[in-house]
Amino acid sequence: MDRKITILGAGLVGSLLAILLRRRGYDVIVFERRSDMRKAAIGAGRSINLAMSTRGWKALELAGLKQDIESLAIPMKGRFLHLQDGSTAFQAYGRNGEAIYSVSRGELNKRLMTLAEQAGARILFNKRCQKVDVVNNKIYLEDVVDNSNVSSQVLRHSTDPLEEVQADLLFGADGAFSALRTAYSHSDRVSSAQDYIEYGYKELNIEPGTETPWRMEKNALHIWPRGKFMLIALPNTDGSFTCTLFMPFEGELKNCFSALDSEEKIKAFFELNFADVLPLMPDYLAQFQRNPVASLITTYISQWHKSGNSALIGDAAHAIVPFYGQGMNAGFEDCSVLDGLLTELGEDWGEILQRFQERRKPNGDAVAALALLNFTEMRDKVADPVFLERKKIEKEIGLLYPEEFTSVYELVSFTHTPYATAMKCIAAQDALLAEIMSHGDFKENLLRPEFKLKLDQWMEEYSKQVASFEFA
Amino acid sequence: MDRKITILGAGLVGSLLAILLRRRGYDVIVFERRSDMRKAAIGAGRSINLAMSTRGWKALELAGLKQDIESLAIPMKGRFLHLQDGSTAFQAYGRNGEAIYSVSRGELNKRLMTLAEQAGARILFNKRCQKVDVVNNKIYLEDVVDNSNVSSQVLRHSTDPLEEVQADLLFGADGAFSALRTAYSHSDRVSSAQDYIEYGYKELNIEPGTETPWRMEKNALHIWPRGKFMLIALPNTDGSFTCTLFMPFEGELKNCFSALDSEEKIKAFFELNFADVLPLMPDYLAQFQRNPVASLITTYISQWHKSGNSALIGDAAHAIVPFYGQGMNAGFEDCSVLDGLLTELGEDWGEILQRFQERRKPNGDAVAALALLNFTEMRDKVADPVFLERKKIEKEIGLLYPEEFTSVYELVSFTHTPYATAMKCIAAQDALLAEIMSHGDFKENLLRPEFKLKLDQWMEEYSKQVASFEFA
Numbered sequence: 001m002d003r004k005i006t007i008l009g010a011g012l013v014g015s016l017l018a019i020l021l022r023r024r025g026y027d028v029i030v031f032e033r034r035s036d037m038r039k040a041a042i043g044a045g046r047s048i049n050l051a052m053s054t055r056g057w058k059a060l061e062l063a064g065l066k067q068d069i070e071s072l073a074i075p076m077k078g079r080f081l082h083l084q085d086g087s088t089a090f091q092a093y094g095r096n097g098e099a100i101y102s103v104s105r106g107e108l109n110k111r112l113m114t115l116a117e118q119a120g121a122r123i124l125f126n127k128r129c130q131k132v133d134v135v136n137n138k139i140y141l142e143d144v145v146d147n148s149n150v151s152s153q154v155l156r157h158s159t160d161p162l163e164e165v166q167a168d169l170l171f172g173a174d175g176a177f178s179a180l181r182t183a184y185s186h187s188d189r190v191s192s193a194q195d196y197i198e199y200g201y202k203e204l205n206i207e208p209g210t211e212t213p214w215r216m217e218k219n220a221l222h223i224w225p226r227g228k229f230m231l232i233a234l235p236n237t238d239g240s241f242t243c244t245l246f247m248p249f250e251g252e253l254k255n256c257f258s259a260l261d262s263e264e265k266i267k268a269f270f271e272l273n274f275a276d277v278l279p280l281m282p283d284y285l286a287q288f289q290r291n292p293v294a295s296l297i298t299t300y301i302s303q304w305h306k307s308g309n310s311a312l313i314g315d316a317a318h319a320i321v322p323f324y325g326q327g328m329n330a331g332f333e334d335c336s337v338l339d340g341l342l343t344e345l346g347e348d349w350g351e352i353l354q355r356f357q358e359r360r361k362p363n364g365d366a367v368a369a370l371a372l373l374n375f376t377e378m379r380d381k382v383a384d385p386v387f388l389e390r391k392k393i394e395k396e397i398g399l400l401y402p403e404e405f406t407s408v409y410e411l412v413s414f415t416h417t418p419y420a421t422a423m424k425c426i427a428a429q430d431a432l433l434a435e436i437m438s439h440g441d442f443k444e445n446l447l448r449p450e451f452k453l454k455l456d457q458w459m460e461e462y463s464k465q466v467a468s469f470e471f472a
Numbered sequence: 473m474d475r476k477i478t479i480l481g482a483g484l485v486g487s488l489l490a491i492l493l494r495r496r497g498y499d500v501i502v503f504e505r506r507s508d509m510r511k512a513a514i515g516a517g518r519s520i521n522l523a524m525s526t527r528g529w530k531a532l533e534l535a536g537l538k539q540d541i542e543s544l545a546i547p548m549k550g551r552f553l554h555l556q557d558g559s560t561a562f563q564a565y566g567r568n569g570e571a572i573y574s575v576s577r578g579e580l581n582k583r584l585m586t587l588a589e590q591a592g593a594r595i596l597f598n599k600r601c602q603k604v605d606v607v608n609n610k611i612y613l614e615d616v617v618d619n620s621n622v623s624s625q626v627l628r629h630s631t632d633p634l635e636e637v638q639a640d641l642l643f644g645a646d647g648a649f650s651a652l653r654t655a656y657s658h659s660d661r662v663s664s665a666q667d668y669i670e671y672g673y674k675e676l677n678i679e680p681g682t683e684t685p686w687r688m689e690k691n692a693l694h695i696w697p698r699g700k701f702m703l704i705a706l707p708n709t710d711g712s713f714t715c716t717l718f719m720p721f722e723g724e725l726k727n728c729f730s731a732l733d734s735e736e737k738i739k740a741f742f743e744l745n746f747a748d749v750l751p752l753m754p755d756y757l758a759q760f761q762r763n764p765v766a767s768l769i770t771t772y773i774s775q776w777h778k779s780g781n782s783a784l785i786g787d788a789a790h791a792i793v794p795f796y797g798q799g800m801n802a803g804f805e806d807c808s809v810l811d812g813l814l815t816e817l818g819e820d821w822g823e824i825l826q827r828f829q830e831r832r833k834p835n836g837d838a839v840a841a842l843a844l845l846n847f848t849e850m851r852d853k854v855a856d857p858v859f860l861e862r863k864k865i866e867k868e869i870g871l872l873y874p875e876e877f878t879s880v881y882e883l884v885s886f887t888h889t890p891y892a893t894a895m896k897c898i899a900a901q902d903a904l905l906a907e908i909m910s911h912g913d914f915k916e917n918l919l920r921p922e923f924k925l926k927l928d929q930w931m932e933e934y935s936k937q938v939a940s941f942e943f944a
Contacts, residue, residue: 185666189721189767193665194657196774249661295661302668 006167010123013314013331014173015112019063022119031127038110049234051325052101053413059332074235075099080220095398098414102234132183137167137309170310176319184303191302200249200293206241206280213239230379296321304357308350318364323375330367366419393442404463421469432462478639482595485786485803486645487584491535494591503599510582521706523797524573525885531804546707547571552692567870570886574706604655609639609781642782648791663774672721672765678713678752685711702851729765768793776829780822790836795847802839838891865914876935893941904934
């Protein structure tokens, strides 16, 4: 434990990483751009929640924090669909009632910070990393003041020197706009990309009811799929729901943020598309006009570490869009994998970080692709009867062939299967389901022994194909 | 001409842009990172040459510089192939003896700078733009000293304030690592990417002969295609040839730069692969060991301009790999198109820059893709007999159907067809040629009237398909 560890960012991943490294005896210091959120009140509309799934829980278990967080978490067992015609439908996520869990980002982050400090890590707040010298492993910090947990204001005058800190072993857990990632991207032969999608999002809130706290089904992720846009809602422990409207910034149609520029237009839009939400959100107009529209980015970078001296982790390495609920889960899985490599390789950080990149980079690329694909599914496909039929068949097959078949959604959310493998399974499952569905009604077919024989054959072929993929 | 124009970069595109804008009466100032290359000797091995083709000549003609540069240019009428077995072959670029032209980058740049100054532009040297404030259109400069024309050394102490310049209308012609491009990429919702290929390049030189100056065919671009790597050579006016070796940096095979780490290995590599070059380059070993290996980047950015106040042009907007010889040609075409928009739209810069992006961004993406595709063609396909047969048939068809058919290479190098259209023609031409070649020997088939009838039909279909593309 000779090496001292510097972490940029005390967000979810930075705090968890600090805990895991302290438990192994490393000296850990963390620099965080924002103020200490445990001291400042978090403003209304900033209670963004997360969907914690199997990968996230595993890392929390490693950190000894699973039970503590479970008390904050609301299981969501499926998608609760609110269709345009006013009808609703429930679509279970797993064949055995598995759930993903709605957790408050703020509460989770606070507890992780406290646990990190209890474990002996030092967290210094209001320290923004302005640049990194990756060759000499030095970071340059400036003091910032953070009034709102949203934007930060620079205190430093342009002539003040930056605070220079010599890092020994440096982790960039500093998010989508990581200073360490920027420094890597300025190195020769480092490829990188940042892709914004044409969609933005706006947060809205459904208050708890006075009689029953949750005024819609509590144990579900609510979706209003509308083809080119969608509204979702996740339950909070106080009975409220955090809603998010995803929609194009601009467009030729009226269904985009830039087009909704008057009270009349906003009202007409909500009345047409979200009629069942209006009674639950009487102040939707004020909320819509008050809350900002934020953008959605995916980032890629070819270099995740530098010769045993520094590495990127979490969003800093692979920021993704939120549509699979996997951003935090992927970052936490980074931590689990790194922890496993520490067990395996001791203190050979050159080798540890090299293997970390080799194992995680393909999965970072895959989860980015999965998240983009799931957006189309959520906003559009879930309203399609053929797609819903497919989902039902998938579940049946999962029950009939529990060893052979696990849907991609289940692989991603309820297993530790590498994301890259889940990605590979998409084509195989598409082919399998297309074959099955080309023969007409599945339930009726199942009654015919000759179809059941064919199905056995298809499943055997599918299993053979998938067996060549890497599942651990 | 109310607006004053600031240009970052006095390279080829920045200097040409300065000339064109001065001719329209604008006040123009140019900040250049390097020293004045007209005063400093350009070191050996830095005489990189360019392949000027139709798009480049058009822009030079606009600037009134065509005749002046023609005296420096050596026509190259085709590829002169040096195959591994020692045999050679010549492959004409055009059906009518069209040529691309080898021009010295340094000489061309010097003349453009001088012309820009003569036209009344001011060029300030050793001024590096450190950052750009795109919202307020301010640039921040530092003084640098440039000893070698290769790397520059910072004079400024970290506490010295940067020189702040308020730009009115700003152009970033500052190359692949453009400061303005970097500033744009830090704006919300601007997508960008930088992709390095796995290949590097090393320059080598063949000296002029004592009896005959050009010791190989003068009017050709020489290629030693070797599958995964290649050597090329372009003629210079003094009788020398500038050679470039393109090869992977690393790899499992021995044919990569990292593997050639001893005299023995370098010798063995050259003797095996470039036997006919050795007599022309007796000092190849010293050159190989002395000259650096450089990397190759393609850049993309979604925003090329900011609300009538600033814009990217040339490599700053679309840096590409050099394999189609189109980097400078594309940048010069940017200048021609911008000049055309000035004629069309007067001084409505908001509209001019918006249209500039709309017209040029799809072509920047297309020329980037074309350049990457042409690398495979040059290093690998040109050594394939089937490919050579196809090239011959293409030329025949071009002669038989001069109105209907122009090969993609000709479209790119000898016309002003938008690059995006040339890109679209690839699939159409691939299908056409596959059909033609599936019937066996083309010359024999031509003697059969029924084949000729079919060919007429195919050409009609091809013409119809291509007629829907945009050719101007």
